Amino acid sequence: MMTPPPVPSAPETTMSRRNFLSLGLGALGLVGLLQTGVMTVQFLGPRRVDGEFGGVVQAGLVESFPPGSVTEFPDGRFFLVRLADGGFLAVYRRCTHLGCAVSWQAAENRFACPCHGSYFDQEGDVENPPAPRALDTFAITITDGTVIVDTAEPRQRDAFDATQVVYPAGA
Ligand code: FES
Incomplete structure (x- = not known):
């Protein structure tokens, strides 16, 4: 009786998906952090509103x-x-x-x-x-x-x- 051929490397495909998802989530997290940083700088930075201090x-x-x-x-x-x-x-x-x-x-x-x-x-x-x-x-x-x-x-x-x-x- 012949031994069956090895099963294709399913785990690698799963790992690739996991890596892809991790990368995507990481990128989303980074975008979120950047947005938060920009908003913080805008909030803390000098405001120029006419009629008020700074303007x-x-x-x-x-x-x-x-x-x-x-x-x-x-x-x-x-x-x-x-x-x-x-x-x-x-x-x-x-x-x-x-x-x-x-x-x-x-x-x-x-x-x-x-x-x-x-x-x-x-x-x-x-x-x-x-x-x-x-x-x-x-x-x-x-x-x-x-x-x-x-x-x-x-x-x-x-x-x-x-x-x-x-x-x-x-x-
Ligand atoms: S803050 Fe000290 S004398 Fe005005």
């Missing part, structure tokens, strides 16, 4: 800010300072010590930090440490009589100087 804020018409005034823009996280000479500064509310939000104290004509007692004058210069330097500012443009503040990137400065002030045309 462009249309503050208002020049004449709606009297000289010598300080107006808070909570959504933009800045104060729009109009100096007595008519110039504008957009002062970031983040304290330069450890980042607490400063508030404007009109009666004392100063910004005050609630965390460790720093004070800043109307231009944002340090009046009382531990804050190491002036409050940051944001870029201002004045277009068709409207003050526009871009809060995308705070501008660091050691102290106030006149070059930081933006004046309306004809002022």
